[in-house]
Amino acid sequence: MRYDGGHKQETHEKLVKIAARMLREKGPDGFAVAELMQEAGLTHGGFYAHFESKEACVAEALREIFAQLSQRVERAIEGLPPRHALATIIDIYVSQRHRDNPADGCPVTSLNSDMPRQPPAIRDTFDKGVKSMVATMKKRLAAAHIDDAESLAPAVLSAVVGAVALSRAVNDKTLSDELLVAARNGIKARLGLSDATLEAYA
Amino acid sequence: MRYDGGHKQETHEKLVKIAARMLREKGPDGFAVAELMQEAGLTHGGFYAHFESKEACVAEALREIFAQLSQRVERAIEGLPPRHALATIIDIYVSQRHRDNPADGCPVTSLNSDMPRQPPAIRDTFDKGVKSMVATMKKRLAAAHIDDAESLAPAVLSAVVGAVALSRAVNDKTLSDELLVAARNGIKARLGLSDATLEAYA
DNA sequence: CGGATTATATGACGATTATCATATCAACTG
DNA sequence: CAGTTGATATGATAATCGTCATATAATCCG
Numbered sequence: 200m201r202y203d204g205g206h207k208q209e210t211h212e213k214l215v216k217i218a219a220r221m222l223r224e225k226g227p228d229g230f231a232v233a234e235l236m237q238e239a240g241l242t243h244g245g246f247y248a249h250f251e252s253k254e255a256c257v258a259e260a261l262r263e264i265f266a267q268l269s270q271r272v273e274r275a276i277e278g279l280p281p282r283h284a285l286a287t288i289i290d291i292y293v294s295q296r297h298r299d300n301p302a303d304g305c306p307v308t309s310l311n312s313d314m315p316r317q318p319p320a321i322r323d324t325f326d327k328g329v330k331s332m333v334a335t336m337k338k339r340l341a342a343a344h345i346d347d348a349e350s351l352a353p354a355v356l357s358a359v360v361g362a363v364a365l366s367r368a369v370n371d372k373t374l375s376d377e378l379l380v381a382a383r384n385g386i387k388a389r390l391g392l393s394d395a396t397l398e399a400y401a
Numbered sequence: 402m403r404y405d406g407g408h409k410q411e412t413h414e415k416l417v418k419i420a421a422r423m424l425r426e427k428g429p430d431g432f433a434v435a436e437l438m439q440e441a442g443l444t445h446g447g448f449y450a451h452f453e454s455k456e457a458c459v460a461e462a463l464r465e466i467f468a469q470l471s472q473r474v475e476r477a478i479e480g481l482p483p484r485h486a487l488a489t490i491i492d493i494y495v496s497q498r499h500r501d502n503p504a505d506g507c508p509v510t511s512l513n514s515d516m517p518r519q520p521p522a523i524r525d526t527f528d529k530g531v532k533s534m535v536a537t538m539k540k541r542l543a544a545a546h547i548d549d550a551e552s553l554a555p556a557v558l559s560a561v562v563g564a565v566a567l568s569r570a571v572n573d574k575t576l577s578d579e580l581l582v583a584a585r586n587g588i589k590a591r592l593g594l595s596d597a598t599l600e601a602y603a
Numbered sequence: 604c605g606g607a608t609t610a611t612a613t614g615a616c617g618a619t620t621a622t623c624a625t626a627t628c629a630a631c632t633g
Numbered sequence: 634c635a636g637t638t639g640a641t642a643t644g645a646t647a648a649t650c651g652t653c654a655t656a657t658a659a660t661c662c663g
Contacts (some may be wrong), residue, residue, distance in 0.1 A: 207610060228430065230520060232651065245611045253651065285554065301517065307567065312514040314570035316431060322572040329571055333580075334663085353580045354564075354587030361563015362556075365509065368516035369531055370524040378535075379556045385556030389591050409640065413618065433623065446623085447641045 211249050213239055218260040219267075220302040223309040227257050227317055246315075258324045264306050265328035269335070281342040286392040288339070290357045293383040298366050298375070307332070307356075309365045332356055345390055358386050416441055422463040422504040425511040426591075429459050431520055459519075460526045466508050467530035471537070483544040488594040490541070496586040500568050500577070509534070509558075510565045530590050534558055547592055560588050578602045 217238050231252055233243040250256040254395040275291060276284035291297065292305065301309045307329060314325055333352050340348035340355070364384030366375040387393050419440050423432040434455055435445040445575045452458040477493060478486035493499065494507065510533060516527055535554050542550035542557070564584030568577045589595050 210610080226514070226518065226621065233649090241610095242612050243651090244613065244655095246651090247653070258494040269453045281404040307425045307570070309514055311430070311566045311570040312511055313574075316428065319572070326571055326573050326576065329567070330573075330576060333576075351581040351587065357563040357580055358560045358568045358587075359563070360567055361561070364513045364566060365531070365559045365562055366651080368509070368513040369528055370516075370521070371528050371532075374528065374532060374535075378559055381552045382559045385553065385591070386559075389587070412640085433619080435619090442643050443640095445621090446643065448621090448624095449623070451642065 207248075210239070210241070214256075215260055215263050218256055219264050223258050223264070223304060223306055226310065226313045227321065227374060228313070232256075254318055254320055258320050261306060261321065261328070263323045265324075265331065268305060269331065281339065281344070282392060283389065284341050285339050285345075286387060289355075289359060289383065289387055289390075289392065293362045293379060293386065295376070295379065298341055298363050298379060301367065303361070305360070307360050308367070310361065311364060326367045329356075339392075343390075350388075355386060355390070358382065362386070409450075412441070412443070413500075416451055416458075417462055420458055421504075424459060424462050425466070425508055426504045427500050427507065428512065428515045429523065430515070434458075456520055456522055461524050463508060463523065463526045464528065467526075467533065469534065470507060483541065483546070484594060485546075487541050487545050487592065488589060491557075491561060491585065491589055491592075491594070495564045495588065497578070497580060497581065500565050500581060503569065507562070507565070509562050510569070513562065513566060542592075545592075557588060557592070560584065564588070587601050 214235065218230070218235055221235060221238070224230070232246050234245045235256075236246055246256075272288060272291075276287050279287060297304050297308075306325070309326070314322060317325075318382070322366050333356055336352040336356055340351055345351065359382075364377060366379040368381075369375045369378065384393070403555075416437065420432070420437055423437060423440070426432070434448050435589075438445045438448055448458075452461070474490060478489050481489060499506050499510075508527070512527070516524055519527075535558055538554040538558055539550050544554055547553065561584075564581060568581040568584075570579045571580065586595070
């Protein structure tokens, strides 16, 4: 069937959107082409009209995810002074909401242990995302006048990722909450962003 | 073929050992029953004489891994004073050696993002391991006279896990090294275990 | 209005998977 | 030495997967 101009592009975008969710929910190997198409109301055959391969689809979805997340963070801290912006980012990232919604969360958290087994094209896309996150974290730390931004940025990133990843990995809700809260407080304390500290700058 | 008494048990242990390595290398869904058996020099059919299911095999391997790792850590810090013991644990965990050898490393690092998709039996086994790690970390922090051991233990665990997991996820060696070193220094600094600080207590 | 175009559907292929029924065959038992 | 037992092998099944060749049908063009 042939549809109006731009229909295919619309479908493509819808597919990428769905793939982006499924990718984070089920992992790169866990989500199936047929399932993606079905979720979009289509059948499996049409997939290869939109993507060269499953791998290409995953890579595109991953790029889309990183781009969207970066935008979402920007919007969330719009207008906030640097230290509050930083604290807000950490609060959002290391939160129960993020933990409980992997499908629209950070792929570094949801896919980290899958990456070593992925093909180079996917790994490279992932790398670009991580690099970008490290770079903006450096900027934010520097803007907040926190010393050693250069070496602190990767440390903070790995700490927030570890916190959410671990709190998701664990099945026991109490343990999960404990991990999350303790990690968040620890990270903010290290950066001098504890709630009390922050008030003084408000 | 029938072999000497105890032959089956020997085979079983060998299978668990191999499963333990493959589990961490390929993930719970990635490793195949047939591959495990072949690696042991057997054929796929005999698998169910040793395990009730693949799931049961994974759970047993996971238990074995946690037990062995805890022993290995104990041996590594044997005789060291508390603060040095703590520093040593962090140095071992957040190391290139650990990053580059997932097959005999910590499953919390190698399997964290796979766990949310696993069946309850496997998740519970994983939980027990994490709980045990948190508990011994609390003891070690307290022994080193570090304040807030209760809330710091989960924070430290998630930080070291995040550091190694992220440094593995990333394909770029330079970035990976940067993440690893920065995280390790950050964690030790937070605990007052920087090399310089440590010397003062030596 | 009719034929070309093209997005999607149907259906199939081969590979891989966990699982299990059954066969084999060596060692122990008598 | 014969027969039973038990550990492993063979082979099959059904399910799932990525991939692709081909069919269909709706829209656009002339």
